Amino acid sequence: MRLRIEAILWICRTGAPWRDLPADFGPWKTNYGRFRAWTTSGLWDAILSGLSAHKEDDSIMIDSTAMRVHAHGSNPVGGQIAQAMARSRSSISTKIHMACDALGYPLGFILTGANVSDFDQAKPLLQRYLKPGANAIMDKGYDSDSIRDFIRQRGGVAVIPPKANRSIKPAFDEHIYVERHHIENLFARLKSFHRIATRYEKLHRTFAAMVSLACIFIWLRA
Numbered sequence: 001m002r003l004r005i006e007a008i009l010w011i012c013r014t015g016a017p018w019r020d021l022p023a024d025f026g027p028w029k030t031n032y033g034r035f036r037a038w039t040t041s042g043l044w045d046a047i048l049s050g051l052s053a054h055k056e057d058d059s060i061m062i063d064s065t066a067m068r069v070h071a072h073g074s075n076p077v078g079g080q081i082a083q084a085m086a087r088s089r090s091s092i093s094t095k096i097h098m099a100c101d102a103l104g105y106p107l108g109f110i111l112t113g114a115n116v117s118d119f120d121q122a123k124p125l126l127q128r129y130l131k132p133g134a135n136a137i138m139d140k141g142y143d144s145d146s147i148r149d150f151i152r153q154r155g156g157v158a159v160i161p162p163k164a165n166r167s168i169k170p171a172f173d174e175h176i177y178v179e180r181h182h183i184e185n186l187f188a189r190l191k192s193f194h195r196i197a198t199r200y201e202k203l204h205r206t207f208a209a210m211v212s213l214a215c216i217f218i219w220l221r222a
């Protein structure tokens with residue numbers, strides 16, 4: 001069991017093809033088959049949910065980052081849109097919409113194509129992770145009356161800088177907003193996993209599994 005998990009982590013960390021898995025880990029087909037089976041069973045989601053139960057509830061942070069899709073993964077079954085891929089200005093990419101706790105530990109995420117607005121994914125993440133009394137820390141890309149009202153209805157406090165074109169600018173706590181660097185640090189840690197920094201997986205579920213695995217590793221190193 002441990003050897004199988006170490007083999008999967010090696011793939012996630014290095015970004016190497018499964019066929020290049022060192023022989024010390026055993027046959028690559030066996031390890032890949034185990035990864036697929038655990039992905040289908042929902043194991044990675046269950047582990048991440050269990051770890052995130054230990055989160056710091058006083059704040060959550062939401063943001064997104066785009067990962068370029070490698071040419072080997074850019075022609076998936078069912079089309080790119082169905083597998084959370086789309087063309088950005090420079091390349092075909094997948095966007096990770098992430099929520100983290102007050103210390104920058106990952107809570108959960110949504111995968112979309114790079115052309116999907118961050119705004120559209122904010123409410124599902126807030127609904128899932130925002131607790132009454134907690135701060136919702138986001139950048140000005142999420143500044144809207146709709147999102148502010150949604151946070152208020154859930155008993156949270158919006159810590160979002162207003163856009164420059166607002167005629168009436170809502171107040172926000174600048175000292176708390178400084179903490180937003182934690183989610184930027186989280187993205188940097190995720191991108192240290194080469195299988196995340198560049199998407200090689202053709203399928204939504206297998207790339208989501210790799211992202212979940214990286215998030216689990218970040219939690220376990222805490």
